[in-house]
Amino acid sequence: MAKHHVSTTINGEPVEFLCEPQQTLLDVLRDELNLTGSKEGCSSGDCGACTVICDGRITCSCLMLGAEAEGRTIQTVEGIAQGDKLHPVQQKFLEHAALQCGFCTPGFIVAAKALLDENLNPTEEETRYWLAGNLCRCTGYDKIVRAVLDAAAVMRAEAGR
């Protein structure tokens, strides 16, 4: 089976890879590019552990083929922090103990970052509905929602709003 040659941008870097036609973007990230921060929890788009930002939209990378990444801009959990400076969402997840096992955490970090890219002042309800595509079985979501709201407050302050 001939492999596809794909040129794309991942976490700000140009990336080329070969993939089989049936490989999902998640398979490619994890098995071909060693970006194992995106997790596979269901392969059906229900758990959100594989969430990435693709051309500005949150996407389950298990529902997208690797070949479909051609020409797109993709951000994974590995690209959320700037060097050794954590994104406010990451910092607030730590401060609020918003993770227990940590397996769903990359998906939540990416989804929450995308929320705050779009809306720096989400309500609790908006936050809960935005994150409803990400399953967490450990925390009951309380500390996750608090962490995201607190990160929003920090980012508003930084933005002078």
Added chain:
Amino acid sequence: MSYLEKESLKVVGTRPIRPDGVDKVTGRANFGADMVMPGMLWGKIKRSPHAHARILSVKTDKAMALPGVKAVTTRADFPDIPPDKRSIGAAPANLWDLSRNCMAKGKALYEGHAVAAVAAVSPAIAEEALDLIEVEYEPLPYVMDVEAAMMPDAPLLHDDIFTSGVDPKPAKPSNVAKMIRYAKGDVEAGFAEADTIIERRYTTKPVHQAYIEPHACVVSVGSDGQTTIWSSSQGQFMVRGYTSRIVGADIANIRAIPAEIGGGFGGKTIVYLEPIAYMLSKKSGRPVKIVMSREEVFRATGPTSGAVIDVKLGAKNDGRIVSAQAVLKYQSGAFPGSPVNQGCMCGFAMYDLPNVLVTGYDVLSNRPKVAAYRAPGAPIASFAVESCVDELARELGIDALELRRMNGAKDGTKAAHGPTWVNIGYQKTIEAAKATEHLGTRLGPNQGRGIASGYWHNAGGESSAACHVNEDGTVTVTEGHPDIGGSRASMAMMVAEVLGVPFDQVRPVVGDTTAIGFSASTGGSRVTFAGGMAVTQSAQKVVEELKKRAAVMWDISPEAVEWHDGKAFPAGANAGSFDPLSLADIASKAARTGGPISAEVQINAQGQGPGFTTHICDVEVDRETGHVKILRYTAIQDVGRAIHPSYVEGQMQGGVAQGVGWALSEEYIYDKDGRLENPGFLDYRVPVASDMPMIDTVMVEVPNPRHPFGARGVGEVPIVPPMAAVANAIADATGIRLRDLPMSPPRLLAALDDSEPLRQAAE
């Protein structure tokens, strides 16, 4: 030495950032499926499509002939396990059953039961090869329902299981693997004395632990038998022990390395994949990785039991419960071992009752073998008992919390299953519940409030820990328990407290099976208790050693040295006048004062304090759709001493959310052929963020005197009350009592429709 005085603590009770946190928010942490080895193959498992079938033949030659396939394994590769090797360590598991659960022998006992496996150079080729493995089945009659399985003419899963706990031993084999009975007093006399008797039947469905990380492992077997297992589990020593026996290898030849674990909740306390990957690696001579799909996780692992429970309560008009009886029938799945025993113990454990009779049955059926799930057995029994107590409270016109206070267990109460309580905090949780602001708020139309309590005995057991003072005075603490929810932080905090150093001077490590002594699994809410005791003792030993080294450096007697604030001081003027020595000062001179400074401790921890909790739940019922919204939730729990309060709150909140899922939406649904219809998160509905409100927590601290810091297990008991709390709230909102889980919209809507004419008539 004890650290029970909270005021003297500098680190314990604070909320530092967990040491493994940065790796987990940046994607660097390595979970089970993240491991890759050079030359690694991908394994896949062929599973039975039948609920019950004789396996007539398994033909693998076509699969082996597919290019890229390197090994195929079947039951024929696995040894039969003699009866004397059927248990391991302190937590007995029937290894013969576990072996047959990993790979079916003779019969497939449930849909999804493994019958063969293949390893190939890519996942796609392995998948293709599965279709080339030819299995010939003879489908057999099957049984799914717990009471149908108990009937004398029910299809039998095993012809060598005779109900244990029955005297004389039955003459015929049965699907009832075990009968259990706990009795106290005389229930018949108690009921004769009662003014009011409530007798009800409750049912629950199997629910899955639903950890987000599917099971995963990489196994590499060398030609000399030396083996490395990298896997996600609740215990690397469990993985090593079970795998060694199931495949017939020496324990010393297996090194089990714990990956980060993406949730377990009890479901990762047994092995499914490691023995299969072992066989594939042994046959192919290459490392083999197997990762389950979500569908496989649902069909072939977990869940916990579905059950039928009959409860009978008798009370005086003043509210005193004088007699309590229950019959619990729990599904065990395809092999014996439901948590019915714990259900029998826990159901009435919150109460001080003169007369109790509890009977439990462990019942086989053609479903996946159940696995532990958070306080195994207790939530099921407590849903029934705490619903029935609420029904009794309404019948008597007594406040639900007051009824629990009147009848609640306290120090000195003897429970029906044996223990006499000491240092328990149950009554304090009721007092704290009464004092919550939540309880004073008013409810609107179609809203209701429910109360329920819960008990879990928690666990102690075997743990090892090592405390190493590094050359620069920093500290490494190695423990043997996978960190499932932040326990590394708690371990480091306890060590930092004992040594008198800042939290981040201590770095905790979860050691592999060659790096630390045997440690029982992360489960039973035991890690902060037993593991915490071990790390504390290792740090205390290190302090004694540090004092000796300071004495050598000062040339005085070790008794003349005292240790506090992370430094050695001369104990008073008679000891001499010396500048204090820090850990770094002493460590830098360690070679000259006796060598490396370390201490390892092995214990079998006893005296875990039981956990008691009381929950308050407000719901709103949508009469048009049958949907139940959780409006507000408060969990009040005796936590002994919260080492890291944020992670204790997190356990409470997480248990509540799982309980809400169990109450309202989660269930295994089978078709008429015994095949699971909802093996995915779309149709098996766990709560999402928009289903939940904030979950308020009240941590009551009744220190456990058997733990150096007063800790008691906190992780499991929070899942015990929610199902009844929600049911009681729905009853409060609607006047309708739902006794069957889940209380999903179709079920509640049907009940609302049935009651509508009555309601209209009443109005």
